[in-house]
Amino acid sequence: MEVILGRRSIRKYSEQSVSDEQLKRLLEAAMAAPSGHNKQPWHFIVIKDRATLSEIPKFHNYSKMLEQAPLAIVVCGDLEIEGGSGFWVQDCSAATQNILLAAKAIGLGAVWLGVYPNEGLVKGLKTLLKIPEKITPLCIISVGHPLEEKPPGNRYREDRVHHNQW
Amino acid sequence: MEVILGRRSIRKYSEQSVSDEQLKRLLEAAMAAPSGHNKQPWHFIVIKDRATLSEIPKFHNYSKMLEQAPLAIVVCGDLEIEGGSGFWVQDCSAATQNILLAAKAIGLGAVWLGVYPNEGLVKGLKTLLKIPEKITPLCIISVGHPLEEKPPGNRYREDRVHHNQW
Numbered sequence: 001m002e003v004i005l006g007r008r009s010i011r012k013y014s015e016q017s018v019s020d021e022q023l024k025r026l027l028e029a030a031m032a033a034p035s036g037h038n039k040q041p042w043h044f045i046v047i048k049d050r051a052t053l054s055e056i057p058k059f060h061n062y063s064k065m066l067e068q069a070p071l072a073i074v075v076c077g078d079l080e081i082e083g084g085s086g087f088w089v090q091d092c093s094a095a096t097q098n099i100l101l102a103a104k105a106i107g108l109g110a111v112w113l114g115v116y117p118n119e120g121l122v123k124g125l126k127t128l129l130k131i132p133e134k135i136t137p138l139c140i141i142s143v144g145h146p147l148e149e150k151p152p153g154n155r156y157r158e159d160r161v162h163h164n165q166w
Numbered sequence: 167m168e169v170i171l172g173r174r175s176i177r178k179y180s181e182q183s184v185s186d187e188q189l190k191r192l193l194e195a196a197m198a199a200p201s202g203h204n205k206q207p208w209h210f211i212v213i214k215d216r217a218t219l220s221e222i223p224k225f226h227n228y229s230k231m232l233e234q235a236p237l238a239i240v241v242c243g244d245l246e247i248e249g250g251s252g253f254w255v256q257d258c259s260a261a262t263q264n265i266l267l268a269a270k271a272i273g274l275g276a277v278w279l280g281v282y283p284n285e286g287l288v289k290g291l292k293t294l295l296k297i298p299e300k301i302t303p304l305c306i307i308s309v310g311h312p313l314e315e316k317p318p319g320n321r322y323r324e325d326r327v328h329h330n331q332w
């Protein structure tokens with residue numbers, strides 16, 4: 001619970017790299033997410049290459065931290081595997097949230113950068129990463145060793161809770 | 167990490183009810199999720215009313231466990247708050263995943279029942295729960311004290327991981 005309630009978006013990182021073991025934990029967490037009819041319609045593009053990371057802020061306005069981040073994971077939906085149910089966005093979002101929480105749990109910091117359904121961002125990433133036609137990038141997760149500390153957000157709002165009907 | 171890797175879909179529950187304190191923890195977890203531009207475009211309809219819970223399986227094929235479940239939470243997106251970015255599905259999915267993990271963390275069992283984008287299911291829920299026009303139900307989470315135990319899923323697949331480009 002402390003991981004869930006204490007997780008915040010972390011955009012400043014030290015120069016330390018993310019180890020292969022840490023990366024594996026993040027990807028295991030991602031693929032432990034539930035998915036509609038258990039289709040698991042996801043792929044993960046792990047970017048450590050500095051030049052590739054630095055290309056992204058050239059077309060994605062909110063991704064400047066990638067110039068310093070040691071690692072990004074692009075979460076992609078596979079529409080062929082999903083099979084037309086329309087659940088791939090939810091499935092890949094659950095996987096993304098698991099990565100953010102796993103990062104927090106193992107002492108890393110991360111932030112979710114929106115891509116889909118912004119057509120320009122989807123196209124920019126598909127071109128940069130040579131992503132095939134049937135695959136759609138949902139988001140980018142920037143990951144590193146945190147250089148900032150934030151208190152829990154406390155976003156609970158009673159007025160968003162309804163009982164038995166609206 | 168054990169919560170993330172060990173969470174499974176739980177569809178069988180004892181007759182024990184979910185306490186108000188437990189419910190509050192689930193909702194705090196939900197609203198601790200990140201959202202695009204921090205818009206928090208979500209609402210949660212908590213259903214404990216037995217008659218209402220039993221209505222849902224009449225139009226939702228995969229929701230038969232609700233006839234026994236002590237609690238369901240309908241996660242809804244508020245398109246007015248979201249403001250046209252198209253991120254509400256991702257935001258509400260992150261909140262949903264947080265609820266599933268929080269349930270596991272406090273000893274409850276839960277399962278994510280897809281609704282959106284199936285038009286018939288969206289309409290059925292909107293009518294049953296008197297949900298306003300600008301609000302869209304994303305999914306239903308069935309919650310209870312688990313009467314089944316499942317080992318971790320181990321869904322990690324190396325072939326879904328790509329490096330630096332596709």
